[in-house]
Amino acid sequence: MRARLHHHPHATRRQQRLKWYAERGVLPEEDGGGPNGILVRTSDERGERLLAT
Structure with missing residues (x-):
């Protein structure tokens, strides 16, 4: 079963980028x-x- 992104280690990096x-x-x-x-x-x-427009 594929891990959901919000439970994935990449989710922390994604949240850090959004904060940046x-x-x-x-x-x-x-x-x-x-x-x-x-x-x-x-x-x-x-x-x-x-x-995209």
């Missing part, structure tokens, strides 16, 4: 973006697609 960006004013679009930019995140989960 947030401290620099770059936030995800779903949070409204930040004063210094919008963090674009992608997923390769089955059934999800990246839509």
Whole structure:
């Protein structure tokens, strides 16, 4: 059985990267973006697609 990402060791690094960006004013679009930019995140989960415009 495949480990879910939030229980995976990479999850800690992912959370550290998100915090690093947030401290620099770059936030995800779903949070409204930040004063210094919008963090674009992608997923390769089955059934999800990246839509770019």
